[in-house]
Amino acid sequence: MSRKSRIDIFSHTAAEDISAVNYAATAILNKESGEVVVSVPMQSFEFQKALMQKYFNSDKFLNTKPFPKAKFKGKISNLKDINFQKEGVYHAMIDGEMTLKETTKAISEMGTITVKDGQIIIETKLKIVLADYKIAFEKGKPSTNIAKAFDVTMKIEY
Numbered sequence: 001m002s003r004k005s006r007i008d009i010f011s012h013t014a015a016e017d018i019s020a021v022n023y024a025a026t027a028i029l030n031k032e033s034g035e036v037v038v039s040v041p042m043q044s045f046e047f048q049k050a051l052m053q054k055y056f057n058s059d060k061f062l063n064t065k066p067f068p069k070a071k072f073k074g075k076i077s078n079l080k081d082i083n084f085q086k087e088g089v090y091h092a093m094i095d096g097e098m099t100l101k102e103t104t105k106a107i108s109e110m111g112t113i114t115v116k117d118g119q120i121i122i123e124t125k126l127k128i129v130l131a132d133y134k135i136a137f138e139k140g141k142p143s144t145n146i147a148k149a150f151d152v153t154m155k156i157e158y
Contacts, residue, residue, distance in 0.1 A: 002027045004157040007040060009128075011147035018052055018147070020045040027156045029120065031084045034076035036094060036122070038156065039069050061135065061146075062101060071099045072107075082113055089114050094124065100133040111154075120158040128152055 005025040011018045024044035028037040042064040047053040057064040074096015076082065082090040090113045097104050111124030129149045130136060 002029070002156050002158045005038075006153075006155045007045075008153045009045065009150045010153075011150045013147050018047070018150075020047045020053070020056070022046070025154075025156070027122075027158075029122070029156075029158055031120075034079035036072070036074050036076065036096065038072040038154070040071070041069055043068060067101045073097055073099075074107075076113075077108075084115055084120060087115050087117075092122070098128075100128070101135065103133040105132050122156045122158075123154065125151065125153045 003024075003026055005023065005027060007022040007025055009018075009020050009022075022040060022045045025038055025040045027039075028035070030036075042062055043057055045053065045056060047056065055061055059065075074094050077093045077095050078091075082092060092111050092113045093108065094111055095108045096106070098107050107126065109124050109126045111122055114121040114123070127149050130146075131148065
């Protein structure tokens with residue numbers, strides 16, 4: 001189990017870049033089965049501008065009061081290629097389901113697993129398309145100021 005994580009989100013539009021960081025995720029890795037679970041408290045994202053943070057958590061965007069966590073539950077599909085007992089950098093294919101707000105979607109992402117000095121570090125980068133999670137803006141400022149997708153970078157240390 002790990003509580004040592006960093007999750008960054010970033011999006012770019014002509015109006016402005018939006019970025020935030022979250023250090024509060026909890027993650028579980030089962031080295032024998034390859035199961036990975038990551039739970040992210042959504043209100044723990046820290047934005048550069050308070051207004052961005054307020055909007056991110058609002059009912060018009062991620063509605064974090066009734067949906068306080070995003071969750072990924074999956075498995076390392078190429079577990080046989082990873083030796084948790086030997087130092088090195090391993091490419092990992094992670095397949096699973098991401099739940100954001102009230103929607104769960106299947107995702108598959110490549111990542112790296114670094115084994116060094118008895119520590120395991122999992123890193124991955126993925127793109128979250130907001131419409132896939134029923135978050136869409138048809139008109140008004142949000143439709144031009146908020147990107148249709150966010151880049152998410154995750155680093156978890158076990």
